[in-house]
Amino acid sequence: MTTETVFGHVRTGYAVVTTRDMDNWKRFGAEAIGLHMDVHSPELVTFRVDDWARRVIVRKGETEDYAALGLEVTSRAALDEILQRLRGRGVAITEQAGGEAAIRGVPQFWSFSGPKRQQIELFETAETTPAPLKMKFAGFLTGEAGLCHVAITSKAPDEMLAFWQEIFDARLSDRIEEKISGINLLITFLRMNERHHSIAVARTKGLKLDPIPSRIQHMAFQVSELEDLSRAYERCRKMGYKIAMSVGQHTNDREISFYVYTPSGFEFEIGWNPLIVDEESWDPNAVHQGISVWGHKPVDHTWADDLRQFRTGVASFFRHEYRPF
Numbered sequence: 635m636t637t638e639t640v641f642g643h644v645r646t647g648y649a650v651v652t653t654r655d656m657d658n659w660k661r662f663g664a665e666a667i668g669l670h671m672d673v674h675s676p677e678l679v680t681f682r683v684d685d686w687a688r689r690v691i692v693r694k695g696e697t698e699d700y701a702a703l704g705l706e707v708t709s710r711a712a713l714d715e716i717l718q719r720l721r722g723r724g725v726a727i728t729e730q731a732g733g734e735a736a737i738r739g740v741p742q743f744w745s746f747s748g749p750k751r752q753q754i755e756l757f758e759t760a761e762t763t764p765a766p767l768k769m770k771f772a773g774f775l776t777g778e779a780g781l782c783h784v785a786i787t788s789k790a791p792d793e794m795l796a797f798w799q800e801i802f803d804a805r806l807s808d809r810i811e812e813k814i815s816g817i818n819l820l821i822t823f824l825r826m827n828e829r830h831h832s833i834a835v836a837r838t839k840g841l842k843l844d845p846i847p848s849r850i851q852h853m854a855f856q857v858s859e860l861e862d863l864s865r866a867y868e869r870c871r872k873m874g875y876k877i878a879m880s881v882g883q884h885t886n887d888r889e890i891s892f893y894v895y896t897p898s899g900f901e902f903e904i905g906w907n908p909l910i911v912d913e914e915s916w917d918p919n920a921v922h923q924g925i926s927v928w929g930h931k932p933v934d935h936t937w938a939d940d941l942r943q944f945r946t947g948v949a950s951f952f953r954h955e956y957r958p959f
């Protein structure tokens with residue numbers, strides 16, 4: 635390929651989630667969060683937020699998991715370059731079409747095991763639909779910035795950051811130092827396009843622990859109207875879904891957001907109005923103190939959650955974190 639960088643050619647596209655409790659995910663996705671829902675079978679439900687036919691794919695399974703992160707690659711040259719980089723490092727890639735692709739609303743995809751055994755799936759085009767959206771939001775910001783961002787905890791953070799930087803030409807946006815549940819964290823924010831971050835990697839400072847059992851810590855969508863965010867927050871609270879953090883504003887991208895626990899254990903962040911990175915003037919060396927300017931208080935987080943996280947963290951100390959190369 636003649637393109638020197640794939641930066642700007644990669645966007646988050648879809649998420650595949652597995653759950654034991656489909657009814658709870660339907661209630662959570664359609665009624666509490668308020669996304670457009672399509673029920674295909676007792677084993678398959680998908681959610682829309684824009685003209686894409688499928689953005690969140692929830693499948694019945696034996697585990698609660700963030701099963702796959704779909705990344706849209708906007709040109710064949712960039713896709714070839716990424717596949718070549720992976721193969722050059724000995725990463726096994728599976729090309730899939732047919733039924734599994736149809737479930738994701740794409741004609742074909744290339745999958746591989748990324749850091750922490752997160753399945754990553756690359757695709758070039760996705761099915762869209764003219765069918766009207768029935769959701770509790772005026773709209774979500776997707777387009778050039780992609781669907782979402784994901785935050786991942788890691789006890790091999792340097793290798794994880796190198797993975798995103800070497801394979802996807804991800805750029806450093808900034809970092810945040812924070813203390814959560816008694817644990818000192820350093821969070822590094824990487825962008826792959828105009829979105830301030832598509833990937834955030836959190837590490838513990840000092841002892842290398844991973845306090846989060848799921849592959850991702852949270853996934854975040856961006857709404858176009860602030861009022862829709864506060865209404866979603868109220869719906870989640872009224873329907874009894876645990877709020878991980880109340881409404882607040884982040885220090886680095888200035889986004890206003892809240893966090894709710896999904897039925898699969900990882901958190902879902904609904905955000906509004908983060909700043910957009912200007913490639914000409916952006917300073918990547920900023921280290922912000924604390925994740926929030928205001929708010930983001932733990933609401934339904936208890937001492938039992940702290941203890942569970944501490945236990946998981948201690949257990950992770952003895953576990954090797956998978957690295958693809």
Ligand SMILES: [Fe+2]
Nearest residue numbers: 783785854903
């Ligand atoms: Fe976030």
